[in-house]
Amino acid sequence: MSLLSYETAKQLLFKLDPETAHNCVGIALRAAGHCTSLMRYCQKENLYTHPILRQDLWGRKFLNPVGLGAGFDKNGEYIISAPALGFGFTEIGTVTPKPQEGNPKPRLFRLIEDQSIQNAMGFNNKGSYAMLQRLKKLYHFDYPIGINIGKNKSTDDKEALQDYETLLKAFKGYGTYIAVNISSPNTPGLRDLQNEAFIKALFAMARTVTDQPILLKIAPDMMPEDAIALCKAAIEAGASGIIATNTTIDYTLTPHAQKFGGISGGLLKEKSFALFNAIAKELYGKTVLISVGGIDSAEEAYRRIKAGASLIQLYSMFIYKGPSLVKEINEGLVRLLKQDGYTHISQAVGADWKQV
Numbered sequence: 001m002s003l004l005s006y007e008t009a010k011q012l013l014f015k016l017d018p019e020t021a022h023n024c025v026g027i028a029l030r031a032a033g034h035c036t037s038l039m040r041y042c043q044k045e046n047l048y049t050h051p052i053l054r055q056d057l058w059g060r061k062f063l064n065p066v067g068l069g070a071g072f073d074k075n076g077e078y079i080i081s082a083p084a085l086g087f088g089f090t091e092i093g094t095v096t097p098k099p100q101e102g103n104p105k106p107r108l109f110r111l112i113e114d115q116s117i118q119n120a121m122g123f124n125n126k127g128s129y130a131m132l133q134r135l136k137k138l139y140h141f142d143y144p145i146g147i148n149i150g151k152n153k154s155t156d157d158k159e160a161l162q163d164y165e166t167l168l169k170a171f172k173g174y175g176t177y178i179a180v181n182i183s184s185p186n187t188p189g190l191r192d193l194q195n196e197a198f199i200k201a202l203f204a205m206a207r208t209v210t211d212q213p214i215l216l217k218i219a220p221d222m223m224p225e226d227a228i229a230l231c232k233a234a235i236e237a238g239a240s241g242i243i244a245t246n247t248t249i250d251y252t253l254t255p256h257a258q259k260f261g262g263i264s265g266g267l268l269k270e271k272s273f274a275l276f277n278a279i280a281k282e283l284y285g286k287t288v289l290i291s292v293g294g295i296d297s298a299e300e301a302y303r304r305i306k307a308g309a310s311l312i313q314l315y316s317m318f319i320y321k322g323p324s325l326v327k328e329i330n331e332g333l334v335r336l337l338k339q340d341g342y343t344h345i346s347q348a349v350g351a352d353w354k355q356v
Contacts, residue, residue: 006322018108033080046086048330058213064088069313070148086326093148099127120261147175183219183246203237213240220245224278241288244276265316269294280308284350298332308350
């Protein structure tokens with residue numbers, strides 16, 4: 001999709017309320033997924049790869065390091081379309097054990113002046129059974145998929161571990177990795193689970209259920225020392241990686257914010273990077289790190305990679321800039337890597353700490 005055509009589509013979509021626009025895009029992606037020739041054309045146009053970018057992680061090949069972040073494809077309905085949009089992998093969900101409607105509408109807002117999005121969706125999804133049925137149909141689809149899991153809103157925090165166990169059992173053998181979401185601000189009490197006792201119990205349980213890679217996704221609003229301690233505890237307990245970060249509830253970032261929900265996009269960029277950088281300084285080389293939050297250029301992606309990210313994810317900036325951003329980032333990364341004398345992306349991962 002050319003920049004011109006996406007800008008035209010965006011002008012039309014931005015006349016709709018954000019959730020309606022998202023649903024319209026979803027209908028288009030589902031329809032496109034049934035047209036093999038269209039998918040091949042779009043993949044040829046948008047999916048940029050190069051030997052310097054290809055990585056093997058968790059036993060799977062990633063053609064490029066740019067992924068679609070969780071929240072865009074809550075029900076796993078657009079997986080086939082992800083490579084046609086240029087992404088090297090996708091993360092679906094957040095999915096809960098039981099279907100749930102999410103929070104009352106309106107619950108999705110554009111902060112256009114800040115190139116950001118604010119959402120209070122509340123894990124609206126069709127539940128684990130519906131997700132599993134879709135994944136079963138993709139046995140022939142060789143593409144890295146992360147599955148983001150969370151507890152139901154109706155589940156008491158004391159019973160949260162049972163929800164995560166239910167989900168790990170349901171998705172055993174599916175997806176490239178499982179991402180544990182205890183960092184969304186839109187499910188009451190969820191962030192209270194960001195403590196070492198729960199993390200240790202969670203991963204101890206997980207290792208009795210599955211040998212799949214399980215990653216922890218954390219919030220950007222933690223103090224660095226607390227986030228580092230939590231991530232270390234997760235790694236020691238068996239986590240296969242860290243995703244940093246989720247959305248922020250720092251409403252001082254803009255006068256345009258609602259007083260509820262999480263902010264993503266441009267406003268999150270520096271806050272997300274600062275926490276990721278602190279975590280990566282301690283954990284680079286000890287686990288796989290994924291950076292997400294306000295990444296809007298090849299230069300910003302490269303900054304995250306040099307800080308320790310093996311992979312990055314987009315969501316809000318993809319909404320504002322379209323598939324051209326994904327391709328521009330991957331092309332730019334090749335240029336930046338070669339410019340610094342690297343022959344493979346792995347040499348640049350954590351380069352900032354290699355020099356210390």
